[in-house]
Amino acid sequence: MENDLGLWAIPIAIVGGAIRVSTPFLFVSLGEVLTERSGRINLGLEGTLVFGAMSGYAVAYQTGSPWAGVLAAAFAGAIFGLVHGVLCSIPKVNDIAIGIAMMLLGMGLAYFFGKPYIQPVAPDLPSFPLGWWSDLPQVQAALRINVLFILGIALAFALWWMFRATRVGLVIRVVGDSTDAARAMGLRPSVVRTFATAAGGAFAGIGGAYLSLYYPGSWNEGISSGQGLMAVALVIFARWNPIACFGASLLFGGAGALGPALQSVGVSEGYYLYYAAPYVLTLFVLIAISSKSQAITGAPGELSITK
Amino acid sequence: MTIADPVDIGTRERFSSEGWLAWLARRSEAVVIPVLALLAGLAVFGVFLMLVGKSPADFYGLVFQAAYGSSFSWQNTLSRTGPLLFAALCVALPAKLGLVVIGGEGAIVLGGVAAGALAAALASWPGAIAIPVLGLAASFVGAVWIGAIGWLRYARGVNETIASLLTAYIAIALMNHLVEGPFRDPASLNKPSTAPLAEHLRVGNIPGWDVHWGLAVGVVVCILSWLLIDRTTWGFAARIAGGNVRAAEVQGLPVGRLIISFTALGGAFAGLAGMFEVTAVHGSANASLAAGYGYTGILIAFLARQNPLAIIPVAILLAGFEASSGLIQRRMDLPDATVLVLQGFVFVAILLSESLYGRFKIFAPERWRAG
Numbered sequence A: 001m002e003n004d005l006g007l008w009a010i011p012i013a014i015v016g017g018a019i020r021v022s023t024p025f026l027f028v029s030l031g032e033v034l035t036e037r038s039g040r041i042n043l044g045l046e047g048t049l050v051f052g053a054m055s056g057y058a059v060a061y062q063t064g065s066p067w068a069g070v071l072a073a074a075f076a077g078a079i080f081g082l083v084h085g086v087l088c089s090i091p092k093v094n095d096i097a098i099g100i101a102m103m104l105l106g107m108g109l110a111y112f113f114g115k116p117y118i119q120p121v122a123p124d125l126p127s128f129p130l131g132w133w134s135d136l137p138q139v140q141a142a143l144r145i146n147v148l149f150i151l152g153i154a155l156a157f158a159l160w161w162m163f164r165a166t167r168v169g170l171v172i173r174v175v176g177d178s179t180d181a182a183r184a185m186g187l188r189p190s191v192v193r194t195f196a197t198a199a200g201g202a203f204a205g206i207g208g209a210y211l212s213l214y215y216p217g218s219w220n221e222g223i224s225s226g227q228g229l230m231a232v233a234l235v236i237f238a239r240w241n242p243i244a245c246f247g248a249s250l251l252f253g254g255a256g257a258l259g260p261a262l263q264s265v266g267v268s269e270g271y272y273l274y275y276a277a278p279y280v281l282t283l284f285v286l287i288a289i290s291s292k293s294q295a296i297t298g299a300p301g302e303l304s305i306t307k
Numbered sequence B: 001m002t003i004a005d006p007v008d009i010g011t012r013e014r015f016s017s018e019g020w021l022a023w024l025a026r027r028s029e030a031v032v033i034p035v036l037a038l039l040a041g042l043a044v045f046g047v048f049l050m051l052v053g054k055s056p057a058d059f060y061g062l063v064f065q066a067a068y069g070s071s072f073s074w075q076n077t078l079s080r081t082g083p084l085l086f087a088a089l090c091v092a093l094p095a096k097l098g099l100v101v102i103g104g105e106g107a108i109v110l111g112g113v114a115a116g117a118l119a120a121a122l123a124s125w126p127g128a129i130a131i132p133v134l135g136l137a138a139s140f141v142g143a144v145w146i147g148a149i150g151w152l153r154y155a156r157g158v159n160e161t162i163a164s165l166l167t168a169y170i171a172i173a174l175m176n177h178l179v180e181g182p183f184r185d186p187a188s189l190n191k192p193s194t195a196p197l198a199e200h201l202r203v204g205n206i207p208g209w210d211v212h213w214g215l216a217v218g219v220v221v222c223i224l225s226w227l228l229i230d231r232t233t234w235g236f237a238a239r240i241a242g243g244n245v246r247a248a249e250v251q252g253l254p255v256g257r258l259i260i261s262f263t264a265l266g267g268a269f270a271g272l273a274g275m276f277e278v279t280a281v282h283g284s285a286n287a288s289l290a291a292g293y294g295y296t297g298i299l300i301a302f303l304a305r306q307n308p309l310a311i312i313p314v315a316i317l318l319a320g321f322e323a324s325s326g327l328i329q330r331r332m333d334l335p336d337a338t339v340l341v342l343q344g345f346v347f348v349a350i351l352l353s354e355s356l357y358g359r360f361k362i363f364a365p366e367r368w369r370a371g
Helices: A006-037 A045-063 A066-088 A095-117 A137-142 A147-165 A167-177 A179-184 A189-213 A227-237 A242-264 A271-275 A277-289 B020-051 B056-068 B071-095 B104-121 B127-156 B160-180 B214-231 B233-243 B245-250 B255-282 B293-303 B308-323 B325-332 B338-356
Strands: A127-129 A144-146
Touching (some): A006 A066, A006 A144, A006 A227, A045 A095, A066 A189, A167 A189, A242 A271, A277 B160, B020 B338, B056 B325, B071 B104, B071 B127, B104 B160, B104 B255, B127 B255, B255 B293, B293 B338
């Protein structure tokens, strides 16, 4: 009876799903942390994610190497970030509105160039079977850990250390907290912000490559349904702390895995409502941490979203 | 963050006091710059087309032919204009208060579901009563849906841009649940839908036109919204609050009520768009409601600089691009996302043009003032 887990299958599927689903959240939110710490918000990461998914898949298919795909996605994401950063450096240009425009443009370009890649099959990214100790196929499936998940955790710690202990981290934090103070120190805020946005875009592109090259593991126009946007809210929830982003990503990933997990044990009633769980969770988190009278703790001073 | 027009105290200033040239110079900046930005966006898209090996001349020629070339194409364009007018108002009205609400799609689909589900219950009512009731119900659902975003913004400081987009995803999930579950017509096999509307509950065409009444109602609603913003004290208060919330609060303006009423009104209009889609186009509520009108509406509102009167021509223009999508796919072998790319370029161009205001001496009234 070892395959009949009954209700235990649900938590196992959710844990496994959290690990699988959280990786794009993790990369996008780390990119957004980097961008927002410099005092700018990039709402366009949803578009970057989708374009990263498309370009990663296309390059992996053409070259036969999934890692070339990841690199291409990172590069494409960096270009999107760079464009966003440069456009927002122009006076009177609103970063939130540019984000909406870049989201539309990124998705439009991804669908435009991605049409020929909907059918072909590109190679998948490798993963480690950390569930070898268990006889249960469900546990083995749940603990199949992708390399990018581990890279993402490493990146979270690296960013945390960077903000805390390095000169680059300090420069980004100063620029994010006060444009005037940064100018007084001889820094050029818009240059720092542009590079931070470009690097953030690169991370979001990698998150997109994970979507198309591992889970769900194919390219189509519905590949992302707001993960890039939820990641922006997730950053607020994580109070701009990269390590907290990792925990929040797992939580959101678990919420995203709820629908498929219930479906796997035969609960199909209200499937769409479970599917909406991550959005509802994001909304409630946003409501819970916002405050009318004061800025959110830990928010960079120059960030327009919390002003 | 200010995306609303700055409060233009000089609007009422009669041009006789400054000379008509100065008046014209001052007013034309708001038309010339967006038009130039639109043309720049179209030009950049033309370069993009050349890079992928297609002819921009062919493209724009086909768009013109498919969107405005014949009475049939005008009819196609104008029937897409209706929902876009409502969707754009759902962005423009909150924008007067400085809010960037981008979740109109959610109010459209839920308004449509409300109309579709209620129509089954009202089948025995005469159309002249039932159709307005359907419109009211859809508006009410939309008003609550988007008004709640305004309330969350005011009462809790929740960012309205993210919250409204999240609720749009939630609304689409809710619609899928409702039309595949509780409200599903068992006879709809391939495409889960609510029961088809009784013939007398369907909204017909404007007499003499092949375009349904949604367009006429949309135009009227745009004009009324302009009157509300430009000609009433309530609209004037909203513009002040949009310029500076703190100053408005010090003045004793009811900022909370302003925010909630403008977001709710925008949502009501978006809900009405859903009702027209169900009663005049689809004949029942189903997944076709999520056609992306809400997202195109965002671009229209920004292109119109959040002015409800300007929304009308801009919506006709953008509806034309969407109406020509099919012909372009067939004739030029371009993917259906082509229009989305074009919209993206135009959107970026119009946002960049914000930095041009006040830069050109030709628009400065002082230059033209007599004496």
